[in-house]
Amino acid sequence: MLAFEVTAQCPHSRARTGRLTTAHGSVETPLFMPVGTKGTVRGILPDDLERSGARMLLANTFHLSLRPGHETVERLGGLHGLMGWNGPILTDSGGYQVFSLSHLTTVDEDGATLRSIVDGSPVRLTPERVMEIQRGLGPDVAMAFDHCPPDPHDRDGVGAATDRTHRWLARCVRAWRDNGAAERGQALFGIVQGGAFEDLRRASVESALEHDLPGYAIGGVSVGEDRPAMLAAVEAAAPLLPDSKPRYLMGVGTPLDFLDAIERGIDMFDCVTPTRHGRNHQAFTSEGRVNLRNVAWRDDTARLDDDCNCAACTQFSRGALRHLCKSGEMLGGILVSIHNLTFFQRLLSDIRAAIAAGTLPTLRARCARAQRGVRER
Amino acid sequence: MLAFEVTAQCPHSRARTGRLTTAHGSVETPLFMPVGTKGTVRGILPDDLERSGARMLLANTFHLSLRPGHETVERLGGLHGLMGWNGPILTDSGGYQVFSLSHLTTVDEDGATLRSIVDGSPVRLTPERVMEIQRGLGPDVAMAFDHCPPDPHDRDGVGAATDRTHRWLARCVRAWRDNGAAERGQALFGIVQGGAFEDLRRASVESALEHDLPGYAIGGVSVGEDRPAMLAAVEAAAPLLPDSKPRYLMGVGTPLDFLDAIERGIDMFDCVTPTRHGRNHQAFTSEGRVNLRNVAWRDDTARLDDDCNCAACTQFSRGALRHLCKSGEMLGGILVSIHNLTFFQRLLSDIRAAIAAGTLPTLRARCARAQRGVRER
Numbered sequence: 001m002l003a004f005e006v007t008a009q010c011p012h013s014r015a016r017t018g019r020l021t022t023a024h025g026s027v028e029t030p031l032f033m034p035v036g037t038k039g040t041v042r043g044i045l046p047d048d049l050e051r052s053g054a055r056m057l058l059a060n061t062f063h064l065s066l067r068p069g070h071e072t073v074e075r076l077g078g079l080h081g082l083m084g085w086n087g088p089i090l091t092d093s094g095g096y097q098v099f100s101l102s103h104l105t106t107v108d109e110d111g112a113t114l115r116s117i118v119d120g121s122p123v124r125l126t127p128e129r130v131m132e133i134q135r136g137l138g139p140d141v142a143m144a145f146d147h148c149p150p151d152p153h154d155r156d157g158v159g160a161a162t163d164r165t166h167r168w169l170a171r172c173v174r175a176w177r178d179n180g181a182a183e184r185g186q187a188l189f190g191i192v193q194g195g196a197f198e199d200l201r202r203a204s205v206e207s208a209l210e211h212d213l214p215g216y217a218i219g220g221v222s223v224g225e226d227r228p229a230m231l232a233a234v235e236a237a238a239p240l241l242p243d244s245k246p247r248y249l250m251g252v253g254t255p256l257d258f259l260d261a262i263e264r265g266i267d268m269f270d271c272v273t274p275t276r277h278g279r280n281h282q283a284f285t286s287e288g289r290v291n292l293r294n295v296a297w298r299d300d301t302a303r304l305d306d307d308c309n310c311a312a313c314t315q316f317s318r319g320a321l322r323h324l325c326k327s328g329e330m331l332g333g334i335l336v337s338i339h340n341l342t343f344f345q346r347l348l349s350d351i352r353a354a355i356a357a358g359t360l361p362t363l364r365a366r367c368a369r370a371q372r373g374v375r376e377r
Numbered sequence: 378m379l380a381f382e383v384t385a386q387c388p389h390s391r392a393r394t395g396r397l398t399t400a401h402g403s404v405e406t407p408l409f410m411p412v413g414t415k416g417t418v419r420g421i422l423p424d425d426l427e428r429s430g431a432r433m434l435l436a437n438t439f440h441l442s443l444r445p446g447h448e449t450v451e452r453l454g455g456l457h458g459l460m461g462w463n464g465p466i467l468t469d470s471g472g473y474q475v476f477s478l479s480h481l482t483t484v485d486e487d488g489a490t491l492r493s494i495v496d497g498s499p500v501r502l503t504p505e506r507v508m509e510i511q512r513g514l515g516p517d518v519a520m521a522f523d524h525c526p527p528d529p530h531d532r533d534g535v536g537a538a539t540d541r542t543h544r545w546l547a548r549c550v551r552a553w554r555d556n557g558a559a560e561r562g563q564a565l566f567g568i569v570q571g572g573a574f575e576d577l578r579r580a581s582v583e584s585a586l587e588h589d590l591p592g593y594a595i596g597g598v599s600v601g602e603d604r605p606a607m608l609a610a611v612e613a614a615a616p617l618l619p620d621s622k623p624r625y626l627m628g629v630g631t632p633l634d635f636l637d638a639i640e641r642g643i644d645m646f647d648c649v650t651p652t653r654h655g656r657n658h659q660a661f662t663s664e665g666r667v668n669l670r671n672v673a674w675r676d677d678t679a680r681l682d683d684d685c686n687c688a689a690c691t692q693f694s695r696g697a698l699r700h701l702c703k704s705g706e707m708l709g710g711i712l713v714s715i716h717n718l719t720f721f722q723r724l725l726s727d728i729r730a731a732i733a734a735g736t737l738p739t740l741r742a743r744c745a746r747a748q749r750g751v752r753e754r
Contacts, residue, residue, distance in 0.1 A: 040701055040708045046692055048422070068675065068700040075676040076696040084692035298445065299452040315423055315461035319453040323445045324417055330707055331417045 002141065002187035002214040004029075004246045008356040013263035014239070017355045020056075020246055020267075022088040022140035023185045024080065027055040029246060029267040030258070030355075032348045033090060034274065034341055038063045039073070039082045042275050043334045044341070046084040052310065052338060053345030055087050058270040061133055061143075062094035062125070066118045070136035078138025090141040090270070093130050093172075095191065096251065099148035099223060107147060109164065127171035128179075131188075135181035141215070142181065143250075144172040146191040148220050152229065158195030158220075165193045166207040173211045187214040189248060192237045195220055196229050201236035215246040218266075222251035231260055238265040255284065255347055256371055259364050262351060274344050278337025281325040285343065288370050290318075292336060297322040310342035311335065379518065379564035379591040381406075381623045385733040390640035391616070394732045397433075397623055397644075399465040399517035400562045401457065404432040406623060406644040407635070407732075409725045410467060411651065411718055415440050416450070416459045419652050420711045421718070423461040429687065429715060430722030432464050435647040438510055438520075439471035439502070443495045447513035455515025467518040467647070468511050470549075471502050472568065473628065476525035476600060484524060486541065504548035505556075508565075512558040518592065519558065520627075521549040523568040525597050529606065535572035535597075542570045543584040550588045564591040566625060569614045572597055573606050578613035592623040595643075599628035608637055615642040632661065632724055633748055636741050639728060651721050655714025658702040662720065665747050667695075669713060674699040687719035688712065 003021040007028075010016060018029040034041045034049065037060045041049055049057070059079055064070065068082075076082050079089050097114060098105050104115035111126030127145045134142035145168050149161035169190050176188045190208040194201030208216055218237050221230045234249060241247050248268035249261050258269060274284070281292040285305040290297075292304075297318040304313050304321060312321060312335035324332030347367075354363040380398040384405075387393060395406040411418045411426065414437045418426055426434070436456055441447065445459075453459050456466050474491060475482050481492035488503030504522045511519035522545050526538035546567050553565045567585040571578035585593055595614050598607045611626060618624050625645035626638050635646060651661070658669040662682040667674075669681075674695040681690050681698060689698060689712035701709030724744075731740040 038700075038704050038706055039697075040706045043420070043707045043711065045425070045688055045708070045711070047688065067704055068696075072676055072696065072700070076678060076694055076700075081678070081694060082697045082700065084688075084697065299449055301453060301458070311422055311424065311461075317453055317458060319445075319449065320416075320459045320461065323415075323449070323453075323459065327415050327444055329415055329417050330420045330711075331422070334420065334422070334707075334711075 001182070001185040004215065004244065006243065010263070010355045010360050011358045012361055014265035015262045015355050015360055016265070016267070017352045018246065018267055020088070022187070024086060024088045024140055027088055028352055030262045030348055030351055031056060031268050032258070032344050033058040033268065033270040035270055035272045036083060037272075038067070039079065042279065042337065043330065044275070044337060048311070048338055049085070049341070052341040053349060054341060056090065057083065057085055057087070058090050058092065059083065059137070059139065060097070061091045061130060061137065062097040062114070063117070064137060065094070065133045066116050066123065070133045074136040074138065080138065088141070089139040091134050091137055091139040091143065092250070093134070093143040093145040093191075094125050095143070095146040095148050095219065098125070099150060102150050112147075127168045128175040131172050131175035131181060132179055135179050135184070135186065138184075139186065141187045141189055142176065143217060144169045144188060144190050146193060146219055148193065148223065149195060152195035152220060152223060152225050154195075155197060158193070158197060158200055162193040162195070162200050162204050165191065165204065169208060169211060173213070189213060189215040189217050191217045191219040191250070193220045194233070194236070196225065196233065198232070198236040201233060202240060205237050205240040209242070213245070215248060216241050217248040217250050219250045221249065222253060230257070231264070234261055234264045234266065241265070255367055258347065258351065259367060263360070274340030275337045278340045279333040281332060281336055283336050284340050286370055292318070292321050292325045292332070294322070304339060305343070308339060308342055308346070310339045312339040378559070378562040381592065381621065383620065387640070387732045387737050388735045389738055391642035392639045392732050392737055393642070393644070394729045395623065395644055397465070399564070401463060401465045401517055404465055405729055407639045407725055407728055408433060408645050409635070409721050410435040410645065410647040412647055412649045413460060414649075415444070416456065419656065419714065420707065421652070421714060425688070425715055426462070426718070429718040430726060431718060433467065434460065434462055434464070435467050435469065436460065436514070436516065437474070438468045438507060438514065439474040439491070440494070441514060442471070442510045443493050443500065447510045451513040451515065457515065465518070466516040468514055468516040468520065469627070470507050470511070470520040470522040470568075472520070472523040472525050472596065475502070476527060479527050504545045505552040508549050508552035508558060509556055512556050512561070512563065515561075516563065518564045518566055519553065520594060521546045521565060521567050523570060523596050525570065525600065526572060529572035529597060529600060529602050531572075532574060535570070535574060535577055539570040539572070539577050539581050542568065542581065546585060546588060550590070566590060566592040566594050568594045568596040568627070570597045571610070571614070573602065573610065575609070575613040578610060579617060582614050582617040586619070590622070592625060593618050594625040594627050596627050598626065599630060607634070608641070611638055611641045611643065618642070632744050635724065635728065636744060640737070651717030652714045655717045656710040658709060658713055660713050661717050663747055669695070669698050669702045669709070671699070681716060682720070685716060685719055685723070687716045689716040
């Protein structure tokens with residue numbers, strides 16, 4: 001159902017390149033998946049996603065279960081039909097929404113009760129229910145339902161959530177085997193929790209590995225912790241995960257986050273950063289970040305990023321992009337989103353090439369220089 | 378600067394096909410121009426406009442003069458630079474805004490004072506000022522500044538506005554020759570007014586023809602009058618306009634409007650219909666209109682329009698489009714806009730082919746059947 005092979009190993013770090021093969025084709029790792037929360041990467045046509053270099057997308061189980069509902073998605077040809085996307089798709093499990101909507105959520109041993117973001121009605125998620133929804137949505141990779149604790153530094157809370165995650169994983173695996181999803185070729189990834197505690201991260205990895213799954217994710221990061229805490233969580237977990245399986249760091253992040261995590265052995269990422277920043281008119285460029293609403297660009301005929309061949313960079317000047325952004329025209333946010341998506345994909349492509357060539361440290365130095373050159377005029 | 382040749386004459390009506398040649402290439406007529414009010418056809422990338430079949434765009438002088446300002450547009454390479462569009466562009470003159478914003482406008486013999494839609498400050502438009510702004514914007518075709526009267530049935534009001542339009546046209550022609558726009562290759566079209574009065578329409582044509590201009594438009598239509606009144610205005614003016622010059626009916630319209638007007642000798646159209654209806658999730662199809670928010674499409678795997686090859690029709694089902702529209706995802710409105718733009722361009726292409734083949738009556742019958750089949754479930 002899902003195959004993974006390592007194709008090159010970095011001589012300077014734990015970074016590696018690989019190839020992930022799914023029922024909807026192969027993708028090269030390290031890999032960045034744009035986020036299509038409700039079955040669409042906001043404002044971006046599938047062809048433009050493909051032109052950006054995206055090869056695998058993420059969609060959100062919780063949102064899609066509410067609207068249009070997984071039964072409707074299944075009748076419409078699954079997520080591939082709904083999204084007009086023939087490449088691989090991964091769905092998260094709703095575990096992150098249990099965290100991010102925690103003010104609307106109660107968790108018990110059997111599952112979690114959330115409030116619908118559509119109409120406020122209660123929504124019950126259990127491991128079995130989540131696996132049933134994902135079976136209907138039909139992604140290539142489904143994620144286990146985990147309990148992401150609200151405070152990664154609260155040892156008691158993290159311990160309880162991590163233990164529960166392990167019990168839920170066992171139920172997810174059983175449901176996935178029993179409900180036909182495994183047979184249909186849907187892969188299941190387990191999720192490692194453990195918060196900011198190295199010993200709990202290790203214990204969580206050991207527990208997850210009791211199930212021989214096609215891949216494993218590190219969850220409970222990107223929840224408001226600082227950068228060293230995020231890297232510590234990766235360092236505690238990644239080396240214990242088998243080299244033969246893909247490692248996915250959920251919800252991360254920014255260009256330097258990618259490099260830090262890839263050097264620690266991570267293969268897969270997702271984040272809303274390129275599109276959310278794009279809609280807010282913030283561009284990632286090879287010379288740092290650019291705020292396209294800034295008056296400095298008003299009469300500027302230069303392109304946004306000399307190194308980029310996206311539609312925003314080849315067909316519009318900085319001045320034209322500023323006009324669109326300042327006028328509240330949706331094309332402004334769309335073009336900056338397309339640019340950011342292209343920037344992220346090119347970065348990942350450069351990273352893959354640098355790993356294979358043994359030049360990752362050079363690429364890191366270049367990225368760090370761009371980071372220091374942040375332009376927030 | 379602008380050449381026009383008639384390439385075929387319909388044996389059944391005054392319809393003809395033609396070729397309009399500008400500094401930015403040739404376009405076939407009858408022609409539909411999508412509207413890019415603020416320098417962008419809402420939410421549509423230039424490549425998608427081109428894929429829709431669009432070959433010439435319209436942009437709005439009044440809106441662009443306020444933001445980003447015609448000096449900035451000129452520094453950014455004119456409208457072609459701003460819009461990322463290398464094909465022909467036409468700008469309206471602000472005359473329509475004098476009408477549509479009439480509650481914020483006072484008109485005197487010298488010009489009109491409007492309120493800025495950006496900050497409410499007074500904005501003065503005169504024939505000379507409007508020609509200066511359009512010189513800076515740099516379209517291939519500029520429109521004369523006209524006075525579109527508020528009530529096409531008020532004979533005194535229409536008479537005064539039509540006379541003023543003639544005096545303003547003389548000033549526009551002088552300014553266009555003097556300010557360098559004519560030399561730069563920018564064509565000027567005069568506008569015929571006259572409201573619902575046949576004699577005033579005739580007088581207005583005669584007055585406009587005193588200036589040997591590259592093309593003429595029929596204005597003061599699509600201002601709330603009924604369909605027979607619109608056609609009467611066309612019938613009164615179009616036969617008197619020279620066959621050797623393009624005839625442009627401003628702000629019209631819908632598929633049957635096109636056929637009616639083309640049979641009366643019209644060559645050019647613009648309208649916000651495809652994109653405005655698109656953003657409201659109303660699709661034009663070969664079987665009539667479709668409201669994509671309707672629950673009837675929830676589980677429908679059929680394509681929106683079997684006859685269409687746009688991204689919405691080839692990559693999404695009706696059910697998927699409904700999900701996007703109902704979820705408030707901007708991609709819904711974008712896809713329906715792309716579809717409608719493609720539908721309009723294909724209709725115009727079919728009309729051009731039918732004129733050349735002498736089969737326009739057959740095409741009209743097919744369109745009328747689709748119109749009767751309106752689906753507003």
